[in-house]
Amino acid sequence: MIVADNETSVDLLYYEAIAHTVVRLVNEKSDEPLTVGVHGDWGAGKSSVLMMVEDAFADRERVLCVRFNGWLFQGYEDAKAVLIETIVEELLRSQSASTRVVNQAKTVLRRVDWMKFARRVGGVAFTAATGVPHPDTLKELYGAASNLVGKSADSITQGDLRSVVEQAGQYLKEAEPETETAPQQMHAFREEFEELLRRADIDRLVVLVDDLDRCLPETAIETLEAIRLFLFVPKAAFVIAADEGMIEYAVRQHFPDLPVAAGPATYARNYLEKLIQVPFRLPSLGYAETRIYIILLLVLNECGEQSDEFQKLVAFARQVLRRPWKGPGLDRNGVAEALGTVPPSVERALDLAYRIAPILTDGARGNPRQVKRFINTMVLRLAIAEERGFGDDLNPTVLAKIMLAERFAPEVYDAIARGSAGTGASEELAELEAVVRGDRQEPKDAEGGKKKDTGSDVALEASALPDWPNLEWAKQWAMIDPSLAEYDLRPYVFVTRDRRSVFGAVTSLGELDELLAKLSGPPLQVRQAAAEVARLPGSEAEQLFDALRAKATVAEDFSEQPAGALGLAVICQHHSFLQPSLIAFLKGLPVSKLGPWAVTGWTNALTSEDVKVEFKTLLSEWAAQDDNKPLQVAAKAARQMGRGGERR
Known part of the structure; x- marks a missing residue:
């Protein structure tokens, strides 16, 4: 089971306290316009807080809660209009029986239509003045005509477009003289919107604006401007979930000519603070919260949300999260008291969380989404291993480390990955763990007694450590139990192979690395390695063949013989079961870029009669093609000789 990475009303982090604080603030300021900001990085839990706020208002008949996701409406021509229409439509849905509300809603929507047409008329005027139809204008007119005449864009005529323009002009003519200017239009809209709220007879309109930081700068700013200019009226409250940094970026992009700063703060910051009256910033998870979150996610993965174990554990976790700085958190005694016992699923979660929480707290920077993705990835990999039949070979704690x-x-x-490809053990890793865990054998003096620690001993230990840029982190990581030196790491590297191609050409072959280098070298060196190749067991010969084939396949220039091709011939000469794979390698090379080298030199490597027939067929194909003349000539010559020539 994977925990979905989206907003949820299942509160694993006690964010309900923040949601209830927002609700209380909205209730206390019920007659005043209000904007509340719920800030945090992507994945911090902002959407979940909005969902909890919505749930808290669900039973309040005189409070209308409207959810608006700016990202879902990305690409609309006018973000302001979309937001306003969404709110009005929700008012209509909840008050559809009231004629007074319906009539006033039509008035407000008519004003929105006027604003849409006013934008288009500017484009029409430009076309009329210049005689050149602007592409954006045509697009807007086609869209408007589609809505008005009920036709598809392909069937709209010039007459339809003229009708749209005439109706736009009629909207402008019908506007009262005192409302012709843009400020007067805004003032009129605000009055009409306030009247709509009065007729709706509600105590509070609460608009939850989500995912604004995912929008393009223009959409984000238009949505914020709609709140500030049109909708900031009594009884209206807006709860805006957004990353402050992304909103500040949108402000800078939308107003590029503004000075960088105004006093101690940037203009972008001032804009945000002017709009958001009450900011809430979701705190990053500390160690205690991260450990509790890991435990709850693991138990949720294993037992499910409706299980009695999970429900009781969540209730106990909430009590602990009220004062996370006190006590050990979700300790076994507390869990046993809350659940009556410590179930195996909880025991495993407690053990794993204890091991990985310290580093995951710092590494994920207290971000719940990063923690959740880590747990989901681990659970998914364990499930894949189970399906492939080697689930029992994996220890979840080792995989997590x-x-x-x-x-x-x-x-x-x-x-x-490098060290475990051969025997399953990494010498670098074993050395690191031995040093930081103090498992290295203590040096002896001449008489066999313990030798005193000296500066040179410390330097010797330090010099034994790998030269990694993040060595201090690695030391802390190496202290985590269990010690990986005790395990065969190959199945773990295999199940995490999406990190890199651990079994391809870049992989170390352990003791075979030296032989691999010889087979990738010049002809004399390759011939000298033939005796070693002959003594190899089939499995190791296959490993070498795959490594050489991968190296040859990624060559930049196939006009010359790539490194490793000679080695492939030597391996196939002594291990005939790989000869069909050599033919498959040759067939996979790009014909248009292939040099004449591919034609000759395979006599000793191709001893099987069936394989020889396949190679003759391939030569015929190369001789018949016209894209590569040098290859064509060489292939025809080889066919006339009846065999591939000897390799130089």
């Missing part, structure tokens, strides 16, 4: 390195220190993970 390797994933910490994968996520926060790639050089450590790369060392694990």
Whole structure:
């Protein structure tokens, strides 16, 4: 089971306290216009807080709660109009039986239509003045005509477009003289909107604006401007969830000519503070909160949201999260008291959280989404291993430790992958763990007694450590139990192979690395390695073949023989079961870029009769093609000789 990475009303972080504070603030200021900001990084839990606010108002008949996701309406021609229409439509839905509300809503929507047409008329005027139809104007007119005449854009005529322009002009003519200017239009709209709220007879309109920081700058600013200029009226409250940094970026992009700063703060910051009256910033998770969150996610993954274990554990966790600085958090004694016992699922979660929470707290920077993704990825990999039949070979704690390195220190993970490809053990990793855990054998003096620690001993220990840029982090990581030196790491590296291609050409082959280098070298060196190749077991020969084939396949220039091609021939000469794979390699090379080298030199490597037939067929194909003349000539010559020539 994977925990969905979206907003949720299941409160695992006790954000309900923040939501209830927002609700209380809205209730206390019920007659005043109000804007509340819920700030935090992406994945901090802003959307979940909005959902909890919405749930808190669900039973309040005289409070209308409207949810608006700016990101879902990305690409609309007028973000202000979309926001206003969404609010009015929700008022209509909740008050559809009231004729007074319906009539006033039509008036407000008519004003919105006027603003839309006013924008288009500016484009029409430009066209009339210059005689050149602007593409944006045509697009807007086609869209408007589609709405007005009920036709598709393909079937709209010039007459339809003229009708749209005439109606736009009629809207302007019908505007009262005192409301012809833009400020007067805004003032009229505000009065009409306030009247709509009075007729709706509600105590509070609460608009929850979400995902604004995901929008393009223009959409974000238009939405904020709609709140500030049109909708900031009595009884209206807006709760805006957004990352302050992204909104400040949108302000800078939308107003590029503004000075950088005004006094101690930037203009972008001043704009945001002017709009948001009461800011709430979601705090980053500390160690205690991260550990509790990991435990709850693991139990939720294993037992499900409706399980009795999970429900009781969440209730106990909320009590602890009220004062996370006190006590050990979700300790076994507290869990046993709350649940009556410590179920195996909770026991496993407690143990794993204890091991990984310290580093995950710093690495994820207190971001709940990053923690959740880590847990989801780990659970998914364990499920894949189970489906492939080697689930029993994986210890979740070991996998979690390797994933910490994968996520926060790639050089450590790369060392694990390199060292474990052969025997499953990493010498670099074992040395690191031995040093930081104090498992190295203590030096002896001449008489066999313990030798005193000296500066040179300390320097010797330090010099034994790998030269990694993030060595201090690696030391802390190496102290986490269990010690990886005790495990065969190959299944763990395999299940995390999305990090890198650990079994391709870049992978270390352990003791075979030296032979791999010889087979990738010049002809004399390759021939000298033939005796070693002949003594190899089939599995190791196949490993070498795959490594050489991968190296040859990624060559930049196939007009010349790529490194490793000679080695492939030598391996196939002594291990015939790989000869069909050599033919497949040759067939996969790009014909248009292939040099004549591909035609000759395979006589000793291709001993099977079936394989020889396949190679002759390939030669015929190369001889028949016209894209590569040198290859064509060489292939025809080889066919006439009846065999591939000997390699130089």
